[in-house]
Amino acid sequence: MEKIDWNKIAFFSALCFFLSALEYAVPKPLPFFKIGFANLPILISLSVLKKKETMLLVFLKIFLQAVISGTLFSYVFVFSFAGSVASGLFMMLAYFIFRSKISFIGISVCGGLANNVAQIFLAGIFMFGSNVKFIAPPMLCASFFTSLALGSFAENFCSKSVWFNELVLKSPVKIDSTFSEIEKVNFFYVFLSAIGFSVLTFRNSVFEIYFVVVLFVFLGFIKKRTLKIFPSVLLIFFIVFFSLFSPHGKILFSFGKLNITLGALNLGLAKAGRLCGFVFISQFVISKNIFFHGRVGKFFSNVMSYFSKLTETKIRLKKENFISQIDSRLCKVWQNEI
Numbered sequence: 001m002e003k004i005d006w007n008k009i010a011f012f013s014a015l016c017f018f019l020s021a022l023e024y025a026v027p028k029p030l031p032f033f034k035i036g037f038a039n040l041p042i043l044i045s046l047s048v049l050k051k052k053e054t055m056l057l058v059f060l061k062i063f064l065q066a067v068i069s070g071t072l073f074s075y076v077f078v079f080s081f082a083g084s085v086a087s088g089l090f091m092m093l094a095y096f097i098f099r100s101k102i103s104f105i106g107i108s109v110c111g112g113l114a115n116n117v118a119q120i121f122l123a124g125i126f127m128f129g130s131n132v133k134f135i136a137p138p139m140l141c142a143s144f145f146t147s148l149a150l151g152s153f154a155e156n157f158c159s160k161s162v163w164f165n166e167l168v169l170k171s172p173v174k175i176d177s178t179f180s181e182i183e184k185v186n187f188f189y190v191f192l193s194a195i196g197f198s199v200l201t202f203r204n205s206v207f208e209i210y211f212v213v214v215l216f217v218f219l220g221f222i223k224k225r226t227l228k229i230f231p232s233v234l235l236i237f238f239i240v241f242f243s244l245f246s247p248h249g250k251i252l253f254s255f256g257k258l259n260i261t262l263g264a265l266n267l268g269l270a271k272a273g274r275l276c277g278f279v280f281i282s283q284f285v286i287s288k289n290i291f292f293h294g295r296v297g298k299f300f301s302n303v304m305s306y307f308s309k310l311t312e313t314k315i316r317l318k319k320e321n322f323i324s325q326i327d328s329r330l331c332k333v334w335q336n337e338i
Helices: 006-024 039-045 051-069 075-097 104-160 162-168 187-202 206-222 229-243 262-285 295-310 319-334
Strands: 251-255 258-261
Touching: 006 039, 006 051, 006 262, 006 295, 039 051, 039 075, 039 104, 051 075, 075 104, 104 162, 104 319, 162 319, 187 206, 187 262, 206 262, 229 262, 251 262, 258 262, 262 295, 295 319
Parallel strands: none
Antiparallel strands: 251 258
16 A cells, blocks of 8 residues: 655645635635635646545645635535535546646646536525526636636746756655654643634634734744744735725725725735734744644644745745746755755
């Protein structure tokens, strides 16, 4: 029986978590619509992981997306689950059946369309009935173009990436060195972080969310963590700003034809607060050498350690070397140089 490479799955899961956080910050023009950033690790993993490992990654991605968006116990989770499973299965079928005859672009389009067909089917049953035919065309059209763009990026990235071609495809199973020096876990910190994590996941109160954010910024400074406050403030500003372009709820005031509404303002603040809160909690509780006992504990420690490293240092992306900068960051995180 072949061993599961938990280290690679943890790395790809952290990428899914990181990209889910980015996607969560982007306003959605259509219900259930997602750009699909978090599908990129799954798309790339088809060439790297075994079938069962890729399917496990799909389920982990579903869970992590639900955590970052706070929809774990809502109807949105059902739609996300159905779409992600359909997308993962069709991408795997496309890759393993037409392996040498299909590119990442074709696989991405298959996955994107499968995702939306599954969600449209559920929307027709539970929400819109026969009226789903009006929302289906724009969703399928948007899905086609976004999956086309993501597939093109994956094709371009993998053809140039040192991380993909050397560290992943040609390297042996990587020995986990992240926890070579074990740090004793402070279970009070873990308990405190679990409460903060639960508030961010299940509560929608802006006051409660920002109380958690401020609390873990304060605790992070006490533990002498390296916290970058200004990028978080900037992130909050931009998420709230773009959320205001989807007005709903009570009108507070107007700028020309744009109505500034309480619902849009609260939604933007809640989204931004969750994203910043998750980062500050992970920076507070996760150190480079922290270790939780048991296979499951070790695996999720590994995921959060990789996630923390991915968000630890800001990348100044430039158009001319966009791919090489991303590739360099992935190489450093994979080799534990951060």
